[in-house]
Amino acid sequence: MVASVPKPGYKMKLTIGVLALQGAFSKHQHMIQVLGINCVEVRKPQHLQECDALIIPGGESTAMMNRIAFIGLTEPLHQFSLQKPIFGTCAGLILMAKEINNHHITPFGWLDITVERNGFGRQIESFDTEIFWLPEQPQQVRARFIRAPRILNVGEEVKVLAEFKGEPVCIQHGKFLASTFHPELTGDLTLHRYFLEMVEV
Numbered sequence: 001m002v003a004s005v006p007k008p009g010y011k012m013k014l015t016i017g018v019l020a021l022q023g024a025f026s027k028h029q030h031m032i033q034v035l036g037i038n039c040v041e042v043r044k045p046q047h048l049q050e051c052d053a054l055i056i057p058g059g060e061s062t063a064m065m066n067r068i069a070f071i072g073l074t075e076p077l078h079q080f081s082l083q084k085p086i087f088g089t090c091a092g093l094i095l096m097a098k099e100i101n102n103h104h105i106t107p108f109g110w111l112d113i114t115v116e117r118n119g120f121g122r123q124i125e126s127f128d129t130e131i132f133w134l135p136e137q138p139q140q141v142r143a144r145f146i147r148a149p150r151i152l153n154v155g156e157e158v159k160v161l162a163e164f165k166g167e168p169v170c171i172q173h174g175k176f177l178a179s180t181f182h183p184e185l186t187g188d189l190t191l192h193r194y195f196l197e198m199v200e201v
């Protein structure tokens with residue numbers, strides 16, 4: 001259940017894309033639409049052309065990267081990243097990282113972070129919790145961790161936006177936003193709202 005109402009002031013003509021190859025994309029779409037913004041599924045390179053920003057959802061990072069390569073999206077995504085904001089959650093964050101310490105895929109490298117895949121444990125160890133959201137006056141945000149990656153290192157230009165037990169779980173690096181957890185599954189719109197504000201700038 002999504003409890004919040006749209007914040008007035010977003011440019012209603014924005015279009016946000018959500019990479020819809022694999023994983024938890026439909027709930028992201030719902031969150032963006034609840035905020036009154038158009039959201040389209042991205043399955044082919046040409047779909048990126050209509051997007052002002054993109055969400056890369058959680059799922060399974062190897063499967064997602066293989067699908068991306070198979071349909072010829074690797075280079076179009078790199079081109080997109082040069083100009084437009086991207087928000088990655090969980091597997092999305094893994095794909096966007098510069099370094100993965102325990103995985104064989106080559107990530108996009110847009111975020112100056114090192115991550116450990118499944119750093120918060122296996123599927124059976126998934127959990128819901130409150131995390132500390134720092135940008136406004138520190139507040140608690142509900143978050144779901146599902147086979148979540150752990151952020152081991154952040155570069156100097158990386159801003160930590162949320163912490164759990166003193167560790168970064170949501171970060172911003174320039175026009176890139178990423179969380180180790182699933183913000184789309186709890187009904188809390190804080191991160192999606194923050195991302196839309198990044199797109200507006």
Ligand code: GLN
Nearest residue numbers: 058059060061090091147
């Ligand atoms: N551990 C998964 C992976 O490596 C990510 C889990 C998720 O996105 N919920 O791809």
